[in-house]
Amino acid sequence: MVNSPLGSNTLGSLVPSRPAPDSIARRRRAGLAGIVLILALAAPRGAAAAPERPAPQWIGPRDMTDVLAAGKIRSFSRMLARMQVATANQNAFDVTYYDLDLHPNPANSVLTATVRTRASVVAGPVSTLELDFDNTNMTVDAVTCAGGPASFTHASNLLTIALDRPYLTGEMVDVTVAYHGTPLTGGFGDAFTFQTHNGTPLITSLSEPFDARLWWPCKDDPADKADSADIRVSLPSGMVTAGNGVLVESSDNGTTAFRHWKCRHPIATYLVSIASFAYSLVPDTYLPAVGPAMPLQFYLFPESVPTAGVVNQKVKSMIAAYATRYGEYPFLDEKYGEAQFLWGGGMENQTCTSLGVFNETTVAHELAHQWFGDNVTCRDFHHVWLNEGFATYSEALWAECSRATWARARSTCRS
Numbered sequence: 001m002v003n004s005p006l007g008s009n010t011l012g013s014l015v016p017s018r019p020a021p022d023s024i025a026r027r028r029r030a031g032l033a034g035i036v037l038i039l040a041l042a043a044p045r046g047a048a049a050a051p052e053r054p055a056p057q058w059i060g061p062r063d064m065t066d067v068l069a070a071g072k073i074r075s076f077s078r079m080l081a082r083m084q085v086a087t088a089n090q091n092a093f094d095v096t097y098y099d100l101d102l103h104p105n106p107a108n109s110v111l112t113a114t115v116r117t118r119a120s121v122v123a124g125p126v127s128t129l130e131l132d133f134d135n136t137n138m139t140v141d142a143v144t145c146a147g148g149p150a151s152f153t154h155a156s157n158l159l160t161i162a163l164d165r166p167y168l169t170g171e172m173v174d175v176t177v178a179y180h181g182t183p184l185t186g187g188f189g190d191a192f193t194f195q196t197h198n199g200t201p202l203i204t205s206l207s208e209p210f211d212a213r214l215w216w217p218c219k220d221d222p223a224d225k226a227d228s229a230d231i232r233v234s235l236p237s238g239m240v241t242a243g244n245g246v247l248v249e250s251s252d253n254g255t256t257a258f259r260h261w262k263c264r265h266p267i268a269t270y271l272v273s274i275a276s277f278a279y280s281l282v283p284d285t286y287l288p289a290v291g292p293a294m295p296l297q298f299y300l301f302p303e304s305v306p307t308a309g310v311v312n313q314k315v316k317s318m319i320a321a322y323a324t325r326y327g328e329y330p331f332l333d334e335k336y337g338e339a340q341f342l343w344g345g346g347m348e349n350q351t352c353t354s355l356g357v358f359n360e361t362t363v364a365h366e367l368a369h370q371w372f373g374d375n376v377t378c379r380d381f382h383h384v385w386l387n388e389g390f391a392t393y394s395e396a397l398w399a400e401c402s403r404a405t406w407a408r409a410r411s412t413c414r415s
């Protein structure tokens with residue numbers, strides 16, 4: 001993830017990205033610093049010599065990487081304060097599969113959906129199954145277990161489902177939850193949002209680190225990746241949904257636009273994502289050292305196609321550069337994609353990064369997360385520095401590989 005500062009949006013004239021919360025906080029702090037400086041200058045003379053202070057530092061491009069890093073640290077510090085660890089019940093099962101069937105309604109901003117969860121019991125017997133799910137804005141309509149109706153309670157952001165019988169270690173539990181609601185705003189400002197862009201509906205998600213539970217019931221713990229997932233989305237005609245994995249079905253009958261994405265690699269809940277808009281799809285291909293070409297799919301606002309294309313045409317070279325150093329792209333049998341959204345940064349959703357800025361550094365950073373964060377995932381978010389550390393290192397690695405950007409990168413590095 002990259003949380004960009006104001007002014008870094010290379011599509012600024014085209015995309016009205018909202019300032020990230022960190023940027024606002026930074027400006028407020030800058031204002032307070034100015035007040036403190038004025039008070040210091042007004043202090044009476046003749047007082048004892050104050051301890052020597054370092055000269056004020058000019059904050060410019062040379063320090064921008066520090067500003068970005070500080071923004072991430074502040075953001076994740078806030079998130080960690082909200083972290084809820086897995087319950088004892090959740091530690092007794094291992095999720096193997098999620099099936100999301102989403103029906104977002106842009107007209108009233110209500111998400112109506114069903115989510116099926118299959119899990120293997122690892123410490124039975126268990127008679128209930130607990131899923132993380134917001135109970136402030138989201139209402140559970142019905143639950144089934146093994147195909148039959150099941151009773152449940154929904155409180156303290158935990159959905160507790162009574163199973164049809166005790167399940168022993170090694171047995172599979174199969175539950176489906178039907179629900180609806182308008183999801184709460186997440187920690188980064190976008191969990192599952194209904195917006196418009198140029199008057200057209202735009203629906204996007206951003207679930208890192210603990211916001212998947214705001215829009216779908218799940219075991220919201222990066223230590224337990226599902227082995228696979230299906231994501232089905234039904235929306236009004238004309239909307240195009242980008243998602244994780246491979247597109248296996250797409251239709252638009254003039255009333256409803258339906259898309260089914262199939263993810264067959266292990267995936268953490270915070271990396272499950274959709275982005276829906278009247279996107280323009282720009283295709284490209286990456287040719288690996290061995291095997292067939294892999295599709296690249298860039299879902300863009302139509303007016304952004306020319307500008308974003310300047311950097312996106314380099315993505316296949318970025319993948320090749322990382323592949324020679326980190327190993328081949330980890331989702332070679334699926335794809336790499338991007339979906340444009342209005343958040344002022346990027347989020348490395350698995351095989352389909354959500355992007356609000358299209359500068360080369362951000363694109364290279366988010367791509368690197370496919371190796372570090374998505375394929376290899378930290379057990380909990382106390383270790384997220386590993387994700388961000390490798391992705392930030394990869395920015396410099398790409399700069400080194402790309403002669404066109406090397407001189408600029410060198411001029412902004414610390415001496």
Ligand SMILES: [Zn+2]
Pocket residue numbers: 001002365369387388391
């Ligand atoms: Zn990152």
